[in-house]
Amino acid sequence: MSSPVEKGMLKCEEDPQVSKRAVSSVSGKELGLPEVSYDFRGDRFWRKIPGWGEVTAAEFGDYAWQQRNSVTSLSQVGKVLGPLLTDPLAKDIEAGLERTPMNLRMTPYIFSLIDWENAVDDPIRKQFLPLGSQFLDDHPCYMDDSLDEDGHKATPYLIHRYPDKVLFLPITLCPVYCSYCTRSRVVGGSTAVKSKSTYGAKTGEWESTFQYLRDHSEVEDVVISGGDAFLLRPEQIKEIGMTLLDIPHIRRIRFATKGIAIMPMKILTDEKWMAALELVSQTGRERMKEVCIHTHFSTEGEMTSWTLLAMQELVNRGITVRNQSVLIRGVNNEFEVMYRTIKKLAYLNIQPYYIYVHDMVPGCEHLRTTVAEACELSKRLQGTIAGFNTPRVVCDAPGGGGKREVSSFESYDRELGISTWSAPSVRGDQKFYYYDPIDQLTEAGQKFWADQNGLEERLAAMKSETR
Ligand SMILES: *Cc1c(COP(=O)(O)O)cnc(C)c1O
Numbered sequence: 001m002s003s004p005v006e007k008g009m010l011k012c013e014e015d016p017q018v019s020k021r022a023v024s025s026v027s028g029k030e031l032g033l034p035e036v037s038y039d040f041r042g043d044r045f046w047r048k049i050p051g052w053g054e055v056t057a058a059e060f061g062d063y064a065w066q067q068r069n070s071v072t073s074l075s076q077v078g079k080v081l082g083p084l085l086t087d088p089l090a091k092d093i094e095a096g097l098e099r100t101p102m103n104l105r106m107t108p109y110i111f112s113l114i115d116w117e118n119a120v121d122d123p124i125r126k127q128f129l130p131l132g133s134q135f136l137d138d139h140p141c142y143m144d145d146s147l148d149e150d151g152h153k154a155t156p157y158l159i160h161r162y163p164d165k166v167l168f169l170p171i172t173l174c175p176v177y178c179s180y181c182t183r184s185r186v187v188g189g190s191t192a193v194k195s196k197s198t199y200g201a202k203t204g205e206w207e208s209t210f211q212y213l214r215d216h217s218e219v220e221d222v223v224i225s226g227g228d229a230f231l232l233r234p235e236q237i238k239e240i241g242m243t244l245l246d247i248p249h250i251r252r253i254r255f256a257t258k259g260i261a262i263m264p265m266k267i268l269t270d271e272k273w274m275a276a277l278e279l280v281s282q283t284g285r286e287r288m289k290e291v292c293i294h295t296h297f298s299t300e301g302e303m304t305s306w307t308l309l310a311m312q313e314l315v316n317r318g319i320t321v322r323n324q325s326v327l328i329r330g331v332n333n334e335f336e337v338m339y340r341t342i343k344k345l346a347y348l349n350i351q352p353y354y355i356y357v358h359d360m361v362p363g364c365e366h367l368r369t370t371v372a373e374a375c376e377l378s379k380r381l382q383g384t385i386a387g388f389n390t391p392r393v394v395c396d397a398p399g400g401g402g403k404r405e406v407s408s409f410e411s412y413d414r415e416l417g418i419s420t421w422s423a424p425s426v427r428g429d430q431k432f433y434y435y436d437p438i439d440q441l442t443e444a445g446q447k448f449w450a451d452q453n454g455l456e457e458r459l460a461a462m463k464s465e466t467r
């Protein structure tokens with residue numbers, strides 16, 4: 001089979017206009033809705049990076065090249081950026097890497113979409129490359145395992161929190177590492193502040209998980225995440241997919257991967273991986289079961305002509321794709337940004353499914369937003385696009401309450417930034433609490449948290465009041 005490059009699909013090198021779309025303005029201008037341009041860049045943007053100035057579109061478009069040239073250390077950042085890496089920025093990155101629980105890993109694709117002249121404020125840089133100067137102290141109530149996943153382990157690889165759906169984590173490696181990862185306690189390798197027991201995909205160890213699923217006929221939905229399904233080998237995609245499809249009560253499976261957002265080339269050039277996915281998807285269809293991909297775009301800046309081609313490929317193969325974003329301060333927490341992101345996702349046949357309020361994990365205080373802000377965003381997004389493309393803004397209730405519609409809190413003390421949640425169909429009458437980032441509170445609220453004296457007792461008193 002000839003590659004898309006040979007087939008002439010990747011024309012961006014010869015003709016930067018190839019996949020430009022006309023700028024369309026949406027109605028509702030008078031309501032303040034921003035204009036959206038369905039213009040997916042097809043230029044050779046990576047050539048602005050000194051280290052990749054000579055890289056051809058064929059090389060850049062090869063997923064193996066992307067993997068081989070991923071940036072995983074400050075010295076590699078320096079090597080590819082050359083003079084674009086200023087001394088202060090290098091020092092700031094070094095300080096960031098000393099505080100983050102996440103490893104550094106970026107594909108050349110996502111790395112070269114950063115505006116390096118303006119790296120400090122760049123929304124893509126903020127997701128993957130932490131700067132020491134931007135860190136804030138963790139909230140006193142942060143949790144390593146914000147969603148209490150370890151407390152809901154049915155097998156070493158399976159989280160069973162909800163009655164009819166489960167989360168299978170066959171791998172804890174990803175093709176990139178996000179500073180805001182909710183599973184920072186296990187995903188990627190150890191860092192200066194966090195040692196972890198990361199694991200790669202080990203086929204031989206999944207049988208007890210499969211057996212658990214065979215034995216639990218109430219389970220209808222399986223999310224295959226991690227880590228990232230992009231790093232499962234084709235035979236592992238097949239093994240997991242076919243084994244799950246063989247279990248009669250399992251009706252829907254999703255492979256979760258950030259891949260489409262950070263390395264769309266794999267969809268276009270990893271024939272074996274795509275063939276495995278297509279086989280599972282086709283088998284699912286024959287059995288009237290759903291097999292789809294859940295991906296993870298944060299902003300429109302991650303969508304290019306490569307994304308367009310990758311999505312055309314997935315659409316051609318009949319594979320449904322949905323998106324789950326995390327709400328990240330300074331990245332996508334403004335209505336205009338999220339609105340444009342959602343419109344462009346929908347254009348690409350990617351259904352915006354969830355927007356998560358940032359979990360209470362460490363090293364992320366500067367990236368979190370308040371519940372109030374998430375509620376406002378949810379309100380404004382409603383009605384701007386088809387209902388099935390309207391993302392549900394949810395708070396995954398810390399401590400294991402599961403995903404809750406953000407406006408469905410039981411009570412909310414905005415001054416202290418404490419919201420109370422319940423999850424009657426997941427955890428009965430147990431209460432859960434989410435805490436807004438302290439620097440976003442009023443002065444009085446900030447004072448409450450700054451005073452360490454009897455903080456625990458004061459919190460306990462508040463919690464018993466809200467019962
Ligand atoms: C998110 C999640 C699921 C899937 O939930 P959906 O709302 O169907 O996307 C299943 N199990 C766990 C533990 C989860 O966190």
Ligand code: SF4
Pocket residue numbers: 173174176177178180181182183187226227228258
């Ligand atoms: S891709 Fe997902 S699992 Fe991997 S680091 Fe990012 S958020 Fe975490």
